[in-house]
Amino acid sequence: MTVGAAVGDxxxxxxxxxxxxxxxxxxxxxRMSTGDGVGITRASYGxxxxxxxxxxxxxxxxLGLRTGRDAGANLVVTLEGSEPGLPYLACGSHLDSVPQGGxxxxxxxxVAGLIVLAGLKVSGFRxxxxxxxxxxxxxxxxxxxxxxxxxxxLFGRLTAADLAAKDTDSRFTxxxxxxxxxxxxxxxxxxxxLVDAKDIAAWIELHIEQGPVLAARDLxxxxxxxxxxxIRHRNVECIGTAGHSGAVxxxxxxxxxxxxxxxxxxxxxxxxxxxxxGRDLVxxxxxxxxxxxxxxxxxxxxxxxxxxELRSQSKETLEAFYDLFLxxxxxxxxxxxxxxxxxxxxxSAPAVMDPGWVGRLRAAxxxLGLPDxxxxxxxxxxxxxxxxxxxxSAMIFVRNEHGSHNPDESMTLEDFAAGVAVMSAxxxxxxx
Amino acid sequence: MTVGAAVGDxxxxxxxxxxxxxxxxxxxxxRMSTGDGVGITRASYGxxxxxxxxxxxxxxxxLGLRTGRDAGANLVVTLEGSEPGLPYLACGSHLDSVPQGGxxxxxxxxVAGLIVLAGLKVSGFRxxxxxxxxxxxxxxxxxxxxxxxxxxxLFGRLTAADLAAKDTDSRFTxxxxxxxxxxxxxxxxxxxxLVDAKDIAAWIELHIEQGPVLAARDLxxxxxxxxxxxIRHRNVECIGTAGHSGAVxxxxxxxxxxxxxxxxxxxxxxxxxxxxxGRDLVxxxxxxxxxxxxxxxxxxxxxxxxxxELRSQSKETLEAFYDLFLxxxxxxxxxxxxxxxxxxxxxSAPAVMDPGWVGRLRAAxxxLGLPDxxxxxxxxxxxxxxxxxxxxSAMIFVRNEHGSHNPDESMTLEDFAAGVAVMSAxxxxxxx
Numbered sequence: 001m002t003v004g005a006a007v008g009d010x011x012x013x014x015x016x017x018x019x020x021x022x023x024x025x026x027x028x029x030x031r032m033s034t035g036d037g038v039g040i041t042r043a044s045y046g047x048x049x050x051x052x053x054x055x056x057x058x059x060x061x062x063l064g065l066r067t068g069r070d071a072g073a074n075l076v077v078t079l080e081g082s083e084p085g086l087p088y089l090a091c092g093s094h095l096d097s098v099p100q101g102g103x104x105x106x107x108x109x110x111v112a113g114l115i116v117l118a119g120l121k122v123s124g125f126r127x128x129x130x131x132x133x134x135x136x137x138x139x140x141x142x143x144x145x146x147x148x149x150x151x152x153x154l155f156g157r158l159t160a161a162d163l164a165a166k167d168t169d170s171r172f173t174x175x176x177x178x179x180x181x182x183x184x185x186x187x188x189x190x191x192x193x194l195v196d197a198k199d200i201a202a203w204i205e206l207h208i209e210q211g212p213v214l215a216a217r218d219l220x221x222x223x224x225x226x227x228x229x230x231i232r233h234r235n236v237e238c239i240g241t242a243g244h245s246g247a248v249x250x251x252x253x254x255x256x257x258x259x260x261x262x263x264x265x266x267x268x269x270x271x272x273x274x275x276x277x278g279r280d281l282v283x284x285x286x287x288x289x290x291x292x293x294x295x296x297x298x299x300x301x302x303x304x305x306x307x308x309e310l311r312s313q314s315k316e317t318l319e320a321f322y323d324l325f326l327x328x329x330x331x332x333x334x335x336x337x338x339x340x341x342x343x344x345x346x347x348s349a350p351a352v353m354d355p356g357w358v359g360r361l362r363a364a365x366x367x368l369g370l371p372d373x374x375x376x377x378x379x380x381x382x383x384x385x386x387x388x389x390x391x392x393s394a395m396i397f398v399r400n401e402h403g404s405h406n407p408d409e410s411m412t413l414e415d416f417a418a419g420v421a422v423m424s425a426x427x428x429x430x431x432x
Numbered sequence: 433m434t435v436g437a438a439v440g441d442x443x444x445x446x447x448x449x450x451x452x453x454x455x456x457x458x459x460x461x462x463r464m465s466t467g468d469g470v471g472i473t474r475a476s477y478g479x480x481x482x483x484x485x486x487x488x489x490x491x492x493x494x495l496g497l498r499t500g501r502d503a504g505a506n507l508v509v510t511l512e513g514s515e516p517g518l519p520y521l522a523c524g525s526h527l528d529s530v531p532q533g534g535x536x537x538x539x540x541x542x543v544a545g546l547i548v549l550a551g552l553k554v555s556g557f558r559x560x561x562x563x564x565x566x567x568x569x570x571x572x573x574x575x576x577x578x579x580x581x582x583x584x585x586l587f588g589r590l591t592a593a594d595l596a597a598k599d600t601d602s603r604f605t606x607x608x609x610x611x612x613x614x615x616x617x618x619x620x621x622x623x624x625x626l627v628d629a630k631d632i633a634a635w636i637e638l639h640i641e642q643g644p645v646l647a648a649r650d651l652x653x654x655x656x657x658x659x660x661x662x663i664r665h666r667n668v669e670c671i672g673t674a675g676h677s678g679a680v681x682x683x684x685x686x687x688x689x690x691x692x693x694x695x696x697x698x699x700x701x702x703x704x705x706x707x708x709x710g711r712d713l714v715x716x717x718x719x720x721x722x723x724x725x726x727x728x729x730x731x732x733x734x735x736x737x738x739x740x741e742l743r744s745q746s747k748e749t750l751e752a753f754y755d756l757f758l759x760x761x762x763x764x765x766x767x768x769x770x771x772x773x774x775x776x777x778x779x780s781a782p783a784v785m786d787p788g789w790v791g792r793l794r795a796a797x798x799x800l801g802l803p804d805x806x807x808x809x810x811x812x813x814x815x816x817x818x819x820x821x822x823x824x825s826a827m828i829f830v831r832n833e834h835g836s837h838n839p840d841e842s843m844t845l846e847d848f849a850a851g852v853a854v855m856s857a858x859x860x861x862x863x864x
Binding site (some may be wrong): 098099100140141142145147209210211212228230232234243244245246247248249250252255257258260261262263264265268271272275282284285286287288289290292295296297298299300301304306307309311377378379380403404405406 | 641642643644645648660662664666674675676677678679680681682684687689690692693694695696697700703704707714716717718719720721722724725726727728729730731732733736738739741743809810811812835836837
């Protein structure tokens with residue numbers, strides 16, 4: 001135990017108790033309000049997301065903080081600084097979720113920000129810089145195939161094609177759903193920023209780790225150094241030729257599933273090679289299906305659809321592997337007489353976290369007697385959007401068992417309180 | 433051109449013209465009577481099937497042949513032999529169809545049989561053995577989920593469960609529909625054969641090819657050597673671990689799609705090797721899907737379901753490849769930390785065509801200057817039921833574009849006439 005931790009022991013245990021109590025109350029309220037029987041569902045620009053914003057909003061007001069909604073219909077909670085003309089310190093995360101997701105993915109960062117702001121206020125601390133908590137909408141790609149819609153809209157980075165993307169039921173466009181919750185879609189459509197990046201001094205986001213690294217290393221928190229970007233196709237269609245499963249010999253087959261299996265196996269081999277050469281890369285085909293209108297056990301599948309995603313911290317690795325993907329599609333297609341049809345390529349750029357803020361967070365952790373382990377973020381986060389706008393950004397990861405995007409995610413309030421303590425200390429220092 | 437074909441040139445061209453004229457008339461009558469606006473529909477033990485039997489029946493009588501219905505309500509057209517105590521030669525096919533099916537699947541074999549019997553009669557040929565044409569009912573599985581009902585009933589092979597199966601509208605049972613068209617259901621229920629297999633010297637069935645092989649090889653006809661049996665799992669489930677697509681490194685992944693792709697690729701390699709070694713085999717995964725309740729682009733798929741079917745003329749090849757399938761499931765499963773869960777194994781036995789009859793049909797083809805290509809039947813046929821009762825059976829395939837079970841099936845009357853000529857020559861020889 002470090003000297004700093006020993007000195008502040010009694011105070012910090014009272015503070016940790018306050019954090020755990022408030023966090024428990026807020027997480028319970030979010031879970032009860034947006035539970036779906038399996039996990040929680042807060043569709044981007046949908047009812048569950050709006051309900052989550054309302055819960056945080058009401059609690060923030062009850063804690064004496066000023067709240068409002070910005071032109072992107074995000075929740076903004078403000079702790080005014082004594083020099084409001086200075087660029088403000090922003091923190092927060094997103095409040096939407098995947099279907100049947102977990103309660104902490106996104107929500108933890110918003111709850112953390114509220115606890116930090118409320119803690120600073122109740123402690124009588126008067127910041128020089130204004131502190132703002134953002135409860136962002138539209139981070140998850142599950143509904144519209146695009147991630148970071150809320151933060152992208154803030155900086156005027158949504159395109160007409162993004163706004164025209166249909167939801168999973170093919171009922172509404174993103175633009176329609178944004179308008180329904182109060183987004184100023186006219187400005188978004190014109191690519192007008194809803195905030196000025198120069199007004200934001202930093203973006204600090206606490207988030208559960210969505211991978212197994214902290215649990216495997218037995219660490220409560222980690223400080224993020226960079227965020228993987230991605231290239232995606234929501235829908236790749238392998239078009240072969242349907243036929244009687246018994247009557248078409250192998251040499252006359254154009255089987256969409258066998259072709260896709262070969263494509264995936266080739267890519268898997270290339271992936272392994274690149275990892276051996278020290279590249280950073282993950283590949284996923286999360287959604288796969290033959291066509292329910294025509295598939296049958298006794299029919300060679302003439303069509304197979306799948307999603308395709310690659311992620312890397314390196315833009316060069318992303319582009320190089322994407323080239324390889326296109327080349328393998330052509331190779332396997334020619335070999336097997338099938339065609340891989342790609343829909344629109346979607347992408348988000350990798351992001352580097354601000355070294356100054358990484359150092360400040362690590363120092364804060366050490367001062368609290370906590371480990372200051374650096375790590376990359378495999379998952380994308382709104383922090384990448386802020387960072388790529390030139391805003392110094394940083395993230396704190398909290399240990400989480402069982403991954404994310406599922407109801408089994410599991411974060412202890414002790415680990416959460418450790419992350420909140422680091423975040424609070426670093427923001428207090430920067431705001432002073 | 434062979435000597436035999438050259439000698440019989442004028443006669444055979446007159447004969448081919450007769451065949452094309454009669455065939456054209458009968459196919460037109462069947463199509464007009466059972467057309468549904470898209471294709472033709474002759475539901476098993478339904479009105480369209482009965483109408484088709486009546487058309488063939490009436491034409492047979494008009495051509496001077498004796499007709500009747502057996503205890504299975506099948507049409508039987510007889511050309512009496514001079515020694516009626518000898519086992520008779522049977523030919524024919526089925527007259528039912530799938531909904532919106534094609535005019536030739538089944539119908540071609542019945543029309544062929546009628547043309548052969550009528551041709552033998554008009555030529556003054558007096559067979560020693562009786563020749564019988566069967567216009568069978570109930571071959572297609574589309575209505576009751578079971579195939580070969582008509583031929584199975586002939587040999588007392590329908591079970592109580594079969595007879596209790598409901599039609600696609602869930603209105604009537606198979607037993608009720610059989611009774612309505614005149615089947616002696618009381619005998620069928622008791623498992624009593626409606627014919628004695630020992631009375632049947634052979635079963636010869638002409639059928640359109642349901643695959644693309646003859647078209648690809650530019651051959652008008654083929655001689656079938658065996659009918660592929662199959663082993664099936666309607667549902668194999670690959671159970672891995674879901675996870676965030678960006679945050680789980682490759683070495684910690686249990687990706688159901690990558691595992692299944694590797695399994696399929698391995699099986700594809702083994703398949704190719706077995707073909708190179710002369711084995712008969714086809715493999716199909718017709719239905720494939722990640723779980724729509726939990727899949728997402730940004731989620732490692734924790735579950736993937738697929739159907740699995742293998743078909744071969746050889747029971748040994750089926751079993752050997754099935755062993756390999758189980759072994760690969762275990763191998764890939766252990767390597768990738770996933771499990772392949774199999775539902776109930778379903779199977780139907782292969783049927784071997786009679787080598788003597790295969791030789792006779794091939795010799796007849798050669799004598800007519802036609803190719804005598806041997807080939808397997810990938811699809812099932814009534815001939816498999818006859819063969820598995822110990823009746824020497826054989827089939828002639830006629831080239832057909834665009835597969836079967838659809839209105840686009842396409843057989844030329846020239847190719848059909850070639851098949852009829854081979855069938856006629858072989859039956860004449862065997863009946864003499």
